[in-house]
Amino acid sequence: MRKLLLLSLLTILLSVHSAQAQAPKREFRAVWIATVANIDWPGQKGLSPAVQQQEFKYILDEHQKNGMNAVIVQVRPAADALYRSELEPWSEFLTGRQGQAMNPPYDPLQFMLEEAHKRGMELHAWFNPYRATFDAKASVAPGHITKKKPDWFIKYEGKLVFNPGIPEVRQYITNVVLDVVNRYDIDGVHFDDYFYPYPIAGHPFPDDDTYAAFQGLFTNKNDWRRYNVDELIEGISDSINAVKPWVKFGISPFGVWKNLADGPEGSATRAGAPSYTALYADTRKWMQLGWIDYLVPQVYWHIGNPAADYKTVVEWWSENTFQRHLYVGLGAYKVGNDRTYAQWNDPNEIPRQLQLGRATPNVGGSVFFSSRSVMSNPNHLQDSLRAHYYKYPALLPVMDWKKSQELEPPFSLKVKQTGNGVQLHWLHDQKVRYYVVYRFKKDSTPIWKLDYWKERKWQPFLPELEDPTHIVAKVFGTKTAFIDEAPLRKGKYIYVVTALDRQQNESAPSQAVSVKYK
Template identity: 55%
Template sequence: MIRVPFLLLCFCCYLSTAFCQPKYEFRAVWVASVVNIDWPSKKGLSVAEQKAEFIRLLDMHQRNGMNAIIMQIRPAADAFYPSPYEPWSEYLTGTQGVPPVPYYDPLKFMIEETHKRGMEFHAWLNPYRAVFDIRSSSIAPNHITRQHPDWFITYGKNKIFDPGRPEVIDYVTKVVKDIITRYDVDGIHMDDYFYPYPVSGKDFPDYKSYSLYGKGMDKNVWRRSNCDSIIRRIHEMIIAVKPTVKFGISPFGVWRNRSQDPEGSDTRAGVSNYDDLYADILLWLKEGWIDYAAPQLYWEIGHKLCDYETLLDWWSNHSYGKQIFVGQAMTRTGSGVPWRNPREIPDQITDARDTPNIYGSIFFSSNDFYRNTNGWNDSLRNHYYKTPALIPPMPWIDTTAPAAPTITNATDENTVAGNILKINGNTNTEVATSMEVVKSYVLYIANDTVTLGNTPFFISVADTASQQFSFNIYSPQIPVDWNTCYVAVSCVDKENNESPLSNTIKYIKTNKGWMKQ
């Protein structure tokens, strides 16, 4: 038996993964604001502290290879921005309705900082939660629960919008319309909280709205139709107002068990979207009312009731032409019942990449990355997300790609720091291309022209003012066994359509370093 040294084996595995990473992959993190889970770390921080925390958070995730942030901006009918409909969130200033001092717009700030790093910003809203804890939450005098108390139902410790009331659909749609009209968000995102998770022994007391609007329907069917209606309305509003904004849902990981429905998954979950939360995710995918689903697959590989790989395959087979992102439970590395297998998250990422119709991952939650449990931060940064990835385009939204940019100046320079290949160019203005829609440039290098364009080497944010790009490639970044190096650049628009490659520049290795040929 030949024994391969462990470090050599790891290095070989590293090279294999690093050069086999997908060109297109959604890599995102949920940033929860409710009860200050992720950001801000506590109520009442100064504006300077809030900004510093968010920048630190973004920088960490950018280093880890992420290309999107899912930021919770409306946790409980409140706002992390100046809303004409809802008060400032207590999780920002400590008291609901009190603005930050000195005044600033946190949502505008967060979007700008996220876009500076070439990352997408998806605004995460809870559609129905209005009061997180009726015993302790701060409630402003102008909060919607005080203005229209008849719209709400108390269930457990929460106060919930009654999904059966038409006024609720109108109101939530109006809130979303305001956000996409005034802010440059890339997506609208809603999680798994539709009808609330069941409280043991207590039915959700929506008797009044059912008697008014049920029209003789079975109550469960009626409840699902209410959730269908709000999703359809928001979808139609987005298409009418700003059709380039994506609309995504991150449901509970099980639609239905097979014991409940032949179409269901081979799982034995105690709760399902369809039967308990009244969220028929499959219908929304079939009808095209949502652009992506990010099921929360928070179980490990081999789980006795809800196996990760079983659910991964099930969602892959029920995507209906839309994109599926896997909700990854980074939080299972913390207290409670933590995962102890150091391979769990890496293996889940590998499985997702090997499964059709799976376009990436979203991790819950941001704070869990600070612990770097099992070295998973390092695994992402140095291994699984080592090379950057483009966000997968959605062809049903837009397919028009920008024109190819042009490399106008390429040089090789020997400096004290070493050999540097300098690549400069601009947008091809000879072809009609609006620079306003170009969000980034992508640098590619390869040792042959066949593979050039397969794997992004570097992605830079587009400078809309100058319409120019500039890249520096330091010789140590190029594999030592290469003797020839080809370089090209593409550009990507806000809908993630990539242009053709620019003109190609060839370099050869000499005793004096890399030289342009």
Template identity: 50%
Template sequence: MRAGVPHDPTDPRPAAHPRPTADPGPPVVSGPSAASRPTRRLFGAAVVGALAAVGPLGGAAAAQGRASAAAGAAPGTGAVAAGAVPAPSAPAGGASHRAAPQVRGMWIATVTNRDWPSARGLGARQQQEELTALLDTAVRRRLNTVVLQVRPTADALWPSPFEPWSEYLTGTQGRDPGWDPLGFAVEQAHARGLELHAWFNPYRVALHTDPARLTADHPARRNPDWVVPYGGKLYYNPGNPRVRAFVQDAMTDAVARYEVDGVHWDDYFYPYPVAGQVFDDDAEYERYGGDFADRASWRRHNTDLLVREMAERVRAVRPRARFGVSPFGVWRNRATDPEGSDTRAGVQTYDDLYADTRRWVREEWIDYIVPQVYWNIGFAAADYAKLVPWWARQVEGTGVRLYVGEAVYKVGDPKQPAAWQDPDELSRHLDLCREHPQVRGNVWFSAKEMVADPLGAVSRVVADHYGRRVRPPR
């Protein structure tokens, strides 16, 4: 494994979204052999129901929401009561730049209590009020989709028979919070005319390396050979077929139980590289990797299998749900592969995370892709204005929808380049997306910033581009 590149210290997601560097990246590594290539499957995009034709919050509720956002209030402050549905009002300011359906999404991260709940151990009522406040924010911002993280670290935000309750609810892994967060979220999102996509992390087990800190009956403790410590964290080993089957079982349980509109993964497959450390999968490679030219090809094959098999499971248990992935924004640099993007990122998903994201689009194993294009227009190593057209070309002629992941969390951060101190930067992103009809929407990271509205940048996006609510693509 090649030496890693430092992760962006300003990024709130744990060990995610490394900063691009001038490193040209590793040499080209061959893909799986022709004999191992899975059969092509075509999946159409479907959507559950149609969004209600409601506008932003009106009257006192709207004023309260704007005041909380201006003050940077934490989620839950001045929350609308659980179960309340925002009243419709006339759209304020601006006109929607695209009448056609598009995704306007918002991630709600639960890992480390980033967006919700605001702290561990809150009572059920307060957790519900905070969650409904975030859903109401989505309505105020004229969004139509929320992506809720329900399996952050081999745990669950629903009563799972496979894995323990998440510690981010009660403060203690395995402790029943006394309510069903995922079931409540689906119900409340649909009541507001929002789609709810369930966001899972397949392989991350813990943000530490001590198995004794997991519940006594945790699958990672009962099957220690499934687990690899790496970079200060514990991961399930993607090279173990039993692991791959188990994590699919755990995720499929939620898909079967709840009327989710989508199944969503982020950018964690094999972990981001850490300098000086080796991900120890020697035993699995010796046992299962004999048909591959090298370890990298075998690892990519393991990830391909996870994606293809999970897509088939989603189609079997909930045919109208869509399956999507939000990878790191660079597949490969052009210096590594002439088919790659004109970037100089220090991390490439194909080579470093063993995730051939472009293949998943071409094979149409996924219904949508949300590359995390978390850089500003003109950023030398990974220019937003170059990556969006590159991704548009990848989905052209396929049935896969392209939505662009947006880094609202960078706005106003003094550690970020000057472009992020400009409240118009994000609105310019959507101007550029409009020039590429393959772009069918944008998803915002993440909910806390959508509430806070740093520099008023979110309000500008809404005024310039979200003049009225629209449905997601069918």
């Protein structure tokens, strides 16, 4: 019995060591924060602005502890807005009634952006492009687009959805997205998996009249439907790049593009609603043509799932990235809640998925659905992220195709020990997105010699900067000061600071400065 206990303990320790040893310096780590039906935030309809803000700051604080470096926040769940808009009404999920403004007034998106950036996190604004009402009982505001343009909408399963086949619809959705891109300092635009609606058996989507009016040269309705969605994605991509080329554009589709039965390029799966054939979203094509910057397929299946094995799906996508970024969508909401498959009761299921993702070429990170699911800590998932997989910070992956600036290193770095910790201050002449603070224990890093910085010889030390265990903090670019409050052991420490542009390109380090911690 004692041998089995020791063997079990050794296995856990090896797993922990493996998780930490494999942790990369650059990795996209995010959660979806869903506002529709108040899934994640706000906690319920009608909360005061003060309580809403308190809740959101708590969510960010917890995910900062979880090691996340980005949040994907749903700002347009159903042709409504969680931001100031002249195009669409305030969301009912804020105040309880669509169109009713905050009292006292505030702008949720602006607030969320400021709070996320303070914590070194990107914020990607998540839009549901085609959903106009969330359910059949929805009560819309008098100025809602469904009232102004009723001919733009189709009723399906009791809900109203934008008709993708109408060109004016595509232009309207593009205008909504560009309104946010132009007015807010968002880091990314994000669409989920709802394009043409998920099909209902025996109830085909009723767009015959639209097809007759706008089919053009198409003789196949399915090809025409894919063309409609293609036009929206390409148009939004072009529009974003024309006004703010640094803003990322990402899609989170259903996890399977095509089953192998749908064509030789499909994956060895038997998923029920592939995006290409069921939702008319040719997500692989969007990667191939460079219309989007990243893809987050919702791979919400366990390892070994008979219809869609997690490993099979991830490996298929890794071979179809076309040099765009691939992050994996993880079904945290299933952990401990899936009655069909016992695998989701296994506390090692998500950790194994994380390990598989890191071991698979071209996979650059993970996104969890959803925030509340992670924070509820099912099967100690959150504990595992904090203690092992996301124990050390990670910078975001660089998108080489995005325009970047030449970054000079910060200079005149000063450090001093205070009663609150080690205080750092530096100077910099460029506008940057973040600064990264690194700390090294001098005794354990003998190759670090201050004379090298005086001679501006960086190369011998760059490998040390690739070790994320030395990252202390990301500081938003409006600040050039930081207090390292970590409890340190007595001894000498070395600090350097680098600069990051919007695309996370990193400058050379500043001169190194040492401090003796007493």
